[in-house]
Amino acid sequence: MRAGPSQEEIRRQNLGALLRFVHVRGSISRAELTSELGLNRSTIGALTADLAAVGLVSEEAPRETGRAGRPSLVVRPSSDLVYAYAASVEVDRIRVARVGLGGVILDQREAPRPRGEAIEAVRPVADFVAQMAEQVKPQARCIGAGIAVCGLVRREDGLVRLGPHLGWLDEPLGHALQDRLPDLLPQVAVGNVADLCALAEHTRGVAVGCDNIIYMYGDVGVGAGIIAGGRRVTGHGGYGGEVGHMVVNPHGRACGCGSRGCWETEIGEHALLHAAGRDTAQGAEAVLAVVEAAARGDATAQVAVRQVGDWLGFGVANLVNIFNPELVIFGGTLRDVYLAAAAQVRSRLNSIGLPATREHVRLRTPKLGGDAALLGAAELAFEQLLADPLG
Amino acid sequence: MRAGPSQEEIRRQNLGALLRFVHVRGSISRAELTSELGLNRSTIGALTADLAAVGLVSEEAPRETGRAGRPSLVVRPSSDLVYAYAASVEVDRIRVARVGLGGVILDQREAPRPRGEAIEAVRPVADFVAQMAEQVKPQARCIGAGIAVCGLVRREDGLVRLGPHLGWLDEPLGHALQDRLPDLLPQVAVGNVADLCALAEHTRGVAVGCDNIIYMYGDVGVGAGIIAGGRRVTGHGGYGGEVGHMVVNPHGRACGCGSRGCWETEIGEHALLHAAGRDTAQGAEAVLAVVEAAARGDATAQVAVRQVGDWLGFGVANLVNIFNPELVIFGGTLRDVYLAAAAQVRSRLNSIGLPATREHVRLRTPKLGGDAALLGAAELAFEQLLADPLG
Incomplete structure (x- = not known):
């Protein structure tokens, strides 16, 4: 029973829809965006300009099409400039990736999982994140981190209530990571690994x-x-x-x-x-x-x-x-x-x-094989940005 | 990845939200609608006027409140003028009700279910509907019928694929009813009884x-x-x-x-x-x-x-x-x-x-007891009206 949105909400919705489209489908011409989103050309142009102004997308002339007429500009996600860290905490190993907007894995590391509580698993994750951060262009922007974990995760705060095969009970995994890297990670979201694999395959895998x-x-x-x-x-x-x-x-x-x-x-x-x-x-x-x-x-x-x-x-x-x-x-x-x-x-x-x-x-x-957990964790991290790109 | 709505869609959404609110919560003052829907007073006034003009709601002065100041008009659903028929086809019996906007059961009949195919069950349903129709005010408007059935119902067309305890296989229950009463029933929707009981309890029962x-x-x-x-x-x-x-x-x-x-x-x-x-x-x-x-x-x-x-x-x-x-x-x-x-x-x-x-x-x-199936079937019938009240 929600009333219709305000003008400001509509603008946010349109910006989010356009950014999500480019994030999920990759580079796409303004003309295609116009028809896919059902908005007119000038609106698409204005939205794209707003997103480009804050570095979320860029525009370029398309490759030679061989067709007559002025070709439509291609909008592409700024995968190298806007990224999230994604981690997967599994029974035997931990994996960490840096994932650019558009779902591009830019860097990836792996280590055995240290036995013990969440604080132990967080240490190599934080080390990998810190190492990867050194390779990042200075003008690039980290929007946060997502973690996939084989356990029951409380939605409201990411507490791992139970990780039976990790030996975990009530482990504040997300907070533990953010506490170690408060300057690098503006936010850390945590989700169940199966949920996040489903999300990844639904977004860009076999279940599209x-x-x-x-x-x-x-x-x-x-x-x-x-x-x-x-x-x-x-x-x-x-x-x-x-x-x-x-x-x-x-x-x-x-x-x-x-x-x-x-x-x-x-x-x-x-x-x-x-x-x-x-x-x-x-x-x-x-x-x-x-x-x-x-x-x-x-x-x-x-x-x-x-x-x-x-x-x-x-x-x-x-x-x-x-x-x-x-x-x-x-x-x-x-x-x-x-x-x-x-x-x-x-x-x-x-x-x-x-x-x-x-x-x-x-x-x-x-379709995404073992990357699904990491790509799903990245999706979790990107969610807030996609809901309100200029927020 | 839907873009934001157009002005026309927003108006439809607002009309639907207001009508649904009144349908679910019953009589409510304009002032409460303003705060509950987060719209301003003039918008609420205009939307209410539009709905009242087509007879979906009416407005009246509230009972004496004892408070100073001009009281806010009360908006109420036109339960006596806008209604749906609801039927429940069970193993042993069939039930039929006339349900006014707002979820008010205005009339109700029951009979043993005749054994046999859907066409047999439809006969007493149609008879009850025809009898009830004779009692209806001439200016009242029937928006259709909903049927709850203990079977697997195909969403796209309401075909009962399997009604194991009815002995049914691929029975076009909805079409059979509409074919008998094309003048009385503009549309007939069919749903599984458990789904519709859940819908009813969620809308106006223990699960609100x-x-x-x-x-x-x-x-x-x-x-x-x-x-x-x-x-x-x-x-x-x-x-x-x-x-x-x-x-x-x-x-x-x-x-x-x-x-x-x-x-x-x-x-x-x-x-x-x-x-x-x-x-x-x-x-x-x-x-x-x-x-x-x-x-x-x-x-x-x-x-x-x-x-x-x-x-x-x-x-x-x-x-x-x-x-x-x-x-x-x-x-x-x-x-x-x-x-x-x-x-x-x-x-x-x-x-x-x-x-x-x-x-x-x-x-x-x-909370709704045995009425849940009928109220859920009515909700199914009302869905289209609530999505687009002036459509």
């Missing part, structure tokens, strides 16, 4: 143009990033998408969360390695080793992959009945598991999914 | 002001109406919310959908009646009889209620982990089951729900 998607993310644990009707489903406090703790097997194994038979206990890293008789192994490489052994004909590994694939399809079918998505994306370690067990997944989907809810669903792997 | 809710609806089958971030989650084709076909018990009973161990097989009407040793009984009254027997101390009924309550909590906990809602509402026959087995539901929620996802969730019964 799809308004109802589920991004399944597997690491040690399992979570989902869900987009319904074009909007992220994050719930009341920000903790939605904990599909790994949907109980699928009432008589199943005990889960670290205190419950029993959670989906994670059937499709997580431990479940696959246990079924393959490799209980002492761990990590994404160990998961890949099982999948590869299965491909080579190792019978134990094949049984393990089929069993996990069966449970993967089981839970996905439940989610398809609940959400009626058009796209399910398998990311993280679940990417390889899905590729090796697509037949099991599809079979379960066909037997459990209702015809109407599953008939148009496509099962896919990510 | 709550943006993340799950409405559990139990009849013979079980479904959910889900609202996330203030918007209905209906999925790609409109079939979302089929939580009754989330498999919770891989070794459970065969379900009518062809799968096994669906939640519906553990908490649906048949599950309760079977557990209570009353396999030959059926219907909402039979469910209530078991709950009442349990309350009187009947041991078999008590075991049945506890067992179903346990599974009810099991599935609700899964949904809480997936959606992190602030409110779960138990409607239809699940209302009585929940009230009798709240301890089991809460216990399961505490053992399966993650602390962060469940900590702020409230479990409630509907």
Whole structure:
């Protein structure tokens, strides 16, 4: 029941729409912007000039088109001058990137994650940011940082309420990073890794143009990033998408969360390695080793992959009945598991999914691969700028 | 990436916001509208005049306030002059109401549902509508009809793809009704009953002001109406919310959908009646009889209620982990089951729900009771008018 916007709000909305368009789609001519945004040429010209004046976009003559007439100027995002830092805090490693407006990864570093609390993980992140900052042009502008983390993140302040596989409880990850680099980082936003992978794939990956998607993310644990009707489903406090703790097997194994038979206990890293008789192994490489052994004909590994694939399809079918998505994306370690067990997944989907809810669903792997978490974290950091470019 | 609205769109948005406000909140003074909508007095005056000119609202002097100064005129929805028909097609009965703008039920009829296809169910609906139409003031205006149905409804055209407990497959319910009464009904919209109950409770019931809710609806089958971030989650084709076909018990009973161990097989009407040793009984009254027997101390009924309550909590906990809602509402026959087995539901929620996802969730019964389906169907019919009041 919001009333229509004021003139000032409309201008902000138009500036945001134009900047977001260029940010997501890359260089684009004024003529295309005019038709895509449904605004007239003079408005597009004025908006572009405003954005260019503060260095968010630049304009240039297009390459020779071979056509007659004066060509339309091309507007491009100032990726080298406006950027965010993006970090991904995972069980085994931390990654940091500098991402330019337009979603361009300009620099990237990686290190093992130091064990311990958030303050420990923040140290190498801050070091990488400080190192990268030295390479930046003096006139460039950092708009902040985004962090993807495998845990439950409180929306209002980015507190990591629970990071079960990090051993974290109530860790103020964002504040810890900002406290270390108050001069470099005007703001730090934190989000769940599966949510941010979904955001990235929706913005510039395999899910562009799809308004109802589920991004399944597997690491040690399992979570989902869900987009319904074009909007992220994050719930009341920000903790939605904990599909790994949907109980699928009432008589199943005990889960670290205190419950029993959670989906994670059937499709997580431990479940696959246990079924393959490799209980002492761990990590994404160990998961890949099982999948590869299965491909080579190792019978134990094949049984393990089929069993996990069966449970993967089981839970996905439940989610398809609940959400009626058009796209399910398998990311993280679940990417390889899905590729090796697509037949099991599809079979379960066909037997459990209702015809109407599953008939148009496509099962896919990510387009952005491992970069999704970083690009999603960068999107989180860019959100405020895109909502109010001159604010 | 939509650009800001044009002046014409803003006017439409403002008219819609004002009309929706009056529709949802009832009579309200111009002064309150001014502050609630954040528009100035002259704009509110002009918008109100436009809506009054086409008979959507009326203005009157307020009752004596006892305060000094000229009192602000009160704007009220023209409930007696602008109305929709609302129908609910359930397994055992059909209900039809005439609902005035503002959500006022002006007239209501009920009949057993004739067995057979949609065309059979439409006959008494059309008869009731025709009877009610005779009582309507000649200057009153019908804006259409909405129908709630216990089935999977295709969003684009209202086709009932599957109504498992109605015995329906691909039934054009809306078209069938409109074809019978083309002169009385300018449009007919169809929606899933759980979705529409959620919409009604969100608009004017227990969920007003709550943006993340799950409405559990139990009849013979079980479904959910889900609202996330203030918007209905209906999925790609409109079939979302089929939580009754989330498999919770891989070794459970065969379900009518062809799968096994669906939640519906553990908490649906048949599950309760079977557990209570009353396999030959059926219907909402039979469910209530078991709950009442349990309350009187009947041991078999008590075991049945506890067992179903346990599974009810099991599935609700899964949904809480997936959606992190602030409110779960138990409607239809699940209302009585929940009230009798709240301890089991809460216990399961505490053992399966993650602390962060469940900590702020409230479990409630509907405020609108059995009227929710009719009021939700009316909201569906009113949607177009509220989006563009003068269109």
